[in-house]
Amino acid sequence: MYSSLLLPSKRCIELHKSSTFRVISVKLLQNESPFRNPLSSSASTVQSDSVLNLLTSYGFTATQISRIITTYPRLLTLDAETSLLPKLQSLQSRGASTSDLTEIISKVPKILSKRGAKSTALYFDFIKDIIHNDGKSSHSSTIIGKQGNxxxxxxxxxxxxxxxxxxxxxxxxESQPVCGREKFEMSVKKVVEMGFDPATSKFVQALHVFYEMSERTIEEKVSVYNKLGFRVEEVWEMFNKWPYSLKFSEKKITQTFETLKRCGLGDEEVVAVMKKRPECMRASEEKITSCVETFLGIGFSGEEFVSMVKCFPTCVGLSAENVRRKVEFLVGEMGWELKDVVGIPPVLGYSLEKRMVPRCGVVRALVEKGVMMGRESGIPPMSSVLACSDKVFLNRFVMKHGKLVPELMAIFAGDKRKVKGLCVSVS
Incomplete structure (x- = not known):
């Protein structure tokens, strides 16, 4: 979605003149950000132009500005003159180099939303310490109040x-997991005792759960799952896979359970699906219902859909367009059958542009050159093409073909000019 934000021009000074960039910026504000932009499209464009102008004048590159906007689109609604400029001037006057300024703000643009230049400077210095001094802050111990904490x-x-x-x-x-002292320490202790690796996102997710929810609330959530047929140890097994599984309301948990049952799964099958992929809890009732209709509309039977959900629960969260494009490509363009997809449903989770098209382009080239031996269609099993690592795929279909290796590698690397016979749009 955001690839169009990566601007090819090396002349950063002309960045703000791109009408396409301005339109996308406004759309990000109106549609993608978690708030509704109160400004009209015209006013938003003028305001975003001012912000882009300001960032460009302070030495931010096109790539850095793209990263800032995709990470924190709300920055474009801030007033360049009265809100952003004083903070940038203050940081510069305190000795921040252009390289530090652009590096830190492009990594953590939200510090520019902090109230007042002084607050922004405190966060800037602390982040700089983390980046350049291996996390050993030289000044945070002297800061009092909420920020210092x-x-x-x-x-x-x-x-x-x-x-x-x-x-x-x-x-x-704005959430609270790193506020306070006693509650923070207790939350961290629980997360560590659960065995979460600090290097993973699950550690942070678990910290959110233990900090934001009381022991009584957690017990109540465990009880909700228990009433639906989950054993207590199974609930904690799901928590270890996806800590946010305990953050949902009783209504949402029960609704997801009942919706999956209406899709044709039995109680034990629903438990198995949610244990395997607790993230499917995020899918709304409408999303799951729409997913069923999409699969049936494509030609899968109800039994085949249930089979795929049991093997690959994530499919209930895929968009209709996502599923249709991939099945159309795999079946319509490549000649595999629906039963092949049923056999390895995780293929629906693979990227069409980054995995399917390049690999299938290689296979199609081999078929056209008459060097591919396989089924009647000449196309090898779907699993051998898509369900293996890049290393295995290259050894299996590229490296063994001598003089063809350069051409096949070009196709695998994504040179669309060399991908013949594949009509799928990857835009």
Missing amino acids: KMRNVTVLREMGVPQRFLFSLLVS
């Missing part, structure tokens, strides 16, 4: 091995 707690997490990208998100977030 958050910085000290983030330092603790840094020393435990939590990666920078998670630390920065926690630092500037």
Whole structure:
């Protein structure tokens, strides 16, 4: 979705003149960000132009600005003159180099939303310490109040091995996991005792759950799952896979369970599906119902859909367009059958552009050159083409073909000019 934001021009000074870029910026504000932009399209464009102008004048590259906008689109609604400029000037006057300024803000643009230049400077210096001094802050211990507390707690997490990208998100977030002292320490202790790896996102997710929910609330959520047929150990097994599984309301948990049953799964099958992929809890009732209609409309039977959900629960969260395009490509363009998809439904989770098209382009080239031996169609089994690692695929279909290797590697690398006979649109 956001690939069109990666601007090819090397002349950053002309960045703000791109009408396409301005339109996409406004659409991000109106449709993609978690709030509704109160400005009209015209006013939003003028305001975003001012922000883009300002960032460009301070030395931000096109890539950095693209990253800022995709990470924090709300920045485009801030007033360039009265909100952003004073903070950038303040940071520069305090000795921030252009390289530090652009690097830190492009990584954590939300610090520019902090109230006042002083607050922004505190966060800027702390983030700089984390990046350049291996997390050993030279000044956070002297800062008092909520900001100092958050910085000290983030330092603790840094020393435990939590990666920078998670630390920065926690630092500037409005949520509470790194606030306070006693509750923070108790939450971290529980997460560690559960065995979560600090280097993973699950550690941070579990920290959110234990910090935001009381022991009584957690017990109530476990009880909800228990009434639906989950054993207590199974509930915690799901939590270890996806900590947010305990954050849903009783209504949402029950609704998802009943919706999956209406899709044709039995009680035990629903339990198995949710245990295997608790993230399917995020799918709404409408999303799951629409998913069923999509699969049946394509030609899968009800039994085949149930079989695919049991093997690949994530498919209930795929969009109708996503499923249709991939099945049309696999069956309509490549000549595999629906039963092949039923046999390995995880293929529906693979990227059409990055995995399916390049690999199938290689296979199609081999078939056209008469060097592919397989079924009557000449196309090898879907699993041998798509369900293996890149290394296995290259050894299986590219490296053994001598003089054809350069051409096949070009196709595999995504040179669309060499992909023949594949009519799918990857735009």
